[in-house]
Amino acid sequence: MDEGPALSPHERKILADIEQSLQADVEFQRTLRARPRRRALARRPLAAGILCTLAVLCLGLLVAAAATSSPVLIWCFALAWVSLLVTGAVYLRGWYRNRRTHGPDKPPHQP
16 A cells, blocks of 8 residues: 655654643643443344345244134234334434534544
8 A cells, every 4th residue: 555755854753742742731631531332233133134134024923814814914014013013113212313423524522
């Protein structure tokens, strides 16, 4: 990987001075340590797993209800389908709010 021309001794000294002043800045160091972590990403696979599980359950109940014409299975399918729609809507609403509030380049703020 080409990193461009090497720094001159004068430029290296200026860079070292800048790094030293940043390390000495207590407020800056505190800000770096207090940065929010990306914990929201850890919850996304769980929500996606729940959505996939509900989708598979709905498909299974639909096939079983169609094969047997059982009212109990039809009602179970209806409840699972509504649960899937509500869970999907909540997931998408959270995703949309997070994306709209923080933008694609900013990390989400987690307390």
